[in-house]
Amino acid sequence: xxxxxxxxxxxxxxxxxxxxxxxTPREFDIIGTPLKEVEIGAVGIRSIYQNVKxxxxxxxxxxxxxxxxxxxxxxxxRPINFAIPxxxxxxxxxxxxxxxxxxxxxxxxxxxxx
Numbered sequence: 001x002x003x004x005x006x007x008x009x010x011x012x013x014x015x016x017x018x019x020x021x022x023x024t025p026r027e028f029d030i031i032g033t034p035l036k037e038v039e040i041g042a043v044g045i046r047s048i049y050q051n052v053k054x055x056x057x058x059x060x061x062x063x064x065x066x067x068x069x070x071x072x073x074x075x076x077x078r079p080i081n082f083a084i085p086x087x088x089x090x091x092x093x094x095x096x097x098x099x100x101x102x103x104x105x106x107x108x109x110x111x112x113x114x
Contacts, residue, residue: 009108010109035054052099056071072086
């Protein structure tokens with residue numbers, strides 16, 4: 001999403017205690033690379049994972065009927081030292097707004113293959 005297209009956000013999320021998921025970890029990392037496939041009817045941890053990945057890889061303004069959904073695309077044109085802190089704030093806000101079952105613990109950046 002930033003620089004030369006190889007640097008992606010890695011979001012550590014924690015599933016809120018109010019969500020009942022037996023036998024699954026309550027905290028895990030999600031890297032903001034595009035989904036390889038969408039699982040229709042996903043439930044539980046798969047639903048949360050898929051939703052967060054979708055939020056992280058959708059540009060704001062591209063979703064019909066919800067133009068506020070997604071990442072603010074203006075951030076990518078900013079110098080990297082400004083873009084990273086802005087993206088951290090933006091991702092935290094939109095993930096916690098659109099996936100209320102989780103809270104963002106940490107956001108770092110990593111290189112990844114898509």
